[in-house]
Amino acid sequence: MEYQPEKDRYKNMFYNRLGKSGLKLPAISLGLWNNFGESDLFANQRAMITRAFDLGITHFDLANNYGPPAGAAEENFGRILKKDLASYRDQLIISTKAGFYMWEGPYGEWGSKKHIISSLDQSLKRMGLDYVDIFYHHRPDPETPLEETMATLDLIVRQGKALYVGLSNYSADQTREAAKILTSQKTPFIIHQASYSMFDRWIEDELTDLLDEIGVSAIAYVPLAQGLLTNKYLQGIPEDSRAAKAHIPFLKTTDISEEKLAKVVELNKLAKERGQSLAQMALAWVLRQDTVASALIGASRVAQIEDNVAALSQLSFTQAELDHIDRILAK
Numbered sequence: 001m002e003y004q005p006e007k008d009r010y011k012n013m014f015y016n017r018l019g020k021s022g023l024k025l026p027a028i029s030l031g032l033w034n035n036f037g038e039s040d041l042f043a044n045q046r047a048m049i050t051r052a053f054d055l056g057i058t059h060f061d062l063a064n065n066y067g068p069p070a071g072a073a074e075e076n077f078g079r080i081l082k083k084d085l086a087s088y089r090d091q092l093i094i095s096t097k098a099g100f101y102m103w104e105g106p107y108g109e110w111g112s113k114k115h116i117i118s119s120l121d122q123s124l125k126r127m128g129l130d131y132v133d134i135f136y137h138h139r140p141d142p143e144t145p146l147e148e149t150m151a152t153l154d155l156i157v158r159q160g161k162a163l164y165v166g167l168s169n170y171s172a173d174q175t176r177e178a179a180k181i182l183t184s185q186k187t188p189f190i191i192h193q194a195s196y197s198m199f200d201r202w203i204e205d206e207l208t209d210l211l212d213e214i215g216v217s218a219i220a221y222v223p224l225a226q227g228l229l230t231n232k233y234l235q236g237i238p239e240d241s242r243a244a245k246a247h248i249p250f251l252k253t254t255d256i257s258e259e260k261l262a263k264v265v266e267l268n269k270l271a272k273e274r275g276q277s278l279a280q281m282a283l284a285w286v287l288r289q290d291t292v293a294s295a296l297i298g299a300s301r302v303a304q305i306e307d308n309v310a311a312l313s314q315l316s317f318t319q320a321e322l323d324h325i326d327r328i329l330a331k
Contacts, residue, residue, distance in 0.1 A: 026282070029296045030057050032062050034298050035299065036073035037076075048302055059295055060077065078127035095136065096132050099139045111149035112148065113148055118135070131162060134191060135162035137149055139170075150187070153187055157188060190216055191218070194220065196286055197225045197282065199225045208289065217293040219295075228265070234264065247275065264278070279308060280307065280311035283297070
């Protein structure tokens with residue numbers, strides 16, 4: 001059946017400007033880190049992408065190594081784009097990244113000009129695109145000179161392969177040094193993708209102040225702590241959860257401690273008092289941070305996307321609620 005997007009898809013979504021740029025992102029963006037690999041049901045992938053667009057989600061975030069196997073998410077997204085969304089390309093923000101391991105040999109990862117240019121060319125081919133809207137360097141390279149990596153990001157924009165650039169997983173100090181180079185080159189550096197959730201607040205120490213200072217916005221990945229900040233783990237570890245999947249390297253059963261679950265229970269109680277699911281409250285909490293323009297969600301089914309977007313109906317917190325959350329997290 002031919003896909004026809006909802007006519008009122010922009011009605012209930014909020015769009016936030018990235019730093020000092022002219023670009024806006026939806027408050028909720030969809031990431032394809034998980035559930036878009038070869039072994040995942042393509043029909044479900046297509047349903048999630050099209051439903052997200054129906055809900056006003058215009059930003060789809062990928063990376064060269066998303067799958068598994070690496071590259072599969074970009075290939076599957078490219079198939080969906082060609083089939084359903086090609087005529088809406090100018091309404092979409094598509095991002096990808098390079099820096100983590102992709103192929104054998106000395107040029108298959110990190111931040112050399114050789115790796116970044118080769119990786120982006122491969123990504124564009126997999127997705128069937130001439131350019132991406134945002135291209136990120138995915139992680140800092142301890143050996144390649146920062147000047148080389150940043151000059152390559154600038155070259156990509158000048159070649160027309162990306163409109164804007166971003167950094168991901170850079171510390172505040174690393175971001176400061178990179179931003180100096182990018183500014184001197186007049187490279188459109190507008191976004192920093194960083195992990196941020198109630199259980200992972202590292203960006204509040206220094207990074208958010210720096211981003212405000214240099215006019216760059218943040219997009220928060222794993223804002224639900226890979227599912228911990230939902231009701232998924234309140235009754236044990238479901239077979240279809242991230243913690244139960246051996247190929248997902250960052251969330252293990254050992255991460256789900258009794259101490260964390262006790263906090264989740266208390267947070268869930270507060271969310272109910274606010275008339276929200278825990279996931280909705282967790283997303284609203286991330287978006288309360290002025291520097292954060294968008295919360296990057298993952299999903300395994302359409303209902304999760306719908307529930308997450310519903311968080312936008314209740315974004316405000318009282319000071320008492322914020323203090324209560326801080327007390328729970330400090331226990």
